[in-house]
Amino acid sequence: MGRLRAVNERKCSLENCNRRHYAKGLCKQHYWPAWKESQRNEAVENREENPAEKQLPLV
Ligand SMILES: [Zn+2]
Numbered sequence: 232m233g234r235l236r237a238v239n240e241r242k243c244s245l246e247n248c249n250r251r252h253y254a255k256g257l258c259k260q261h262y263w264p265a266w267k268e269s270q271r272n273e274a275v276e277n278r279e280e281n282p283a284e285k286q287l288p289l290v
């Protein structure tokens with residue numbers, strides 16, 4: 232099934248990067264830093280939404 236496989240083998244969507252596609256249009260090399268960054272942002276947002284950790288507003 233060489234032909235089928237060739238169709239599935241996408242490439243990283245970044246220019247100048249010919250690595251094999253890993254996720255969300257990016258290769259593993261470029262996907263993980265972006266993913267880690269998004270995880271960090273999510274964690275921060277969740278914490279801010281947590282009323283127990285809400286700080287008193289500075290007026
Ligand atoms: Zn890449």
